[in-house]
Amino acid sequence: MDFLIILFSICLVIGIGILIWFRTPKGKKWLANL
Known part of the structure; x- marks a missing residue:
């Protein structure tokens, strides 16, 4: 559970x-040159 919270925060x-x-x-x- 903690791993998912860390991943979401990143x-x-x-x-x-x-x-x-x-x-x-x-x-x-x-963005215009893309």
Whole structure:
């Protein structure tokens, strides 16, 4: 059970980090070039 909570927390942090990065000009430029 603890392992699932840790795994979920890591995925949540990575997901939020990517969303914040996409909001930056660098992230938008990278997304446009994708």
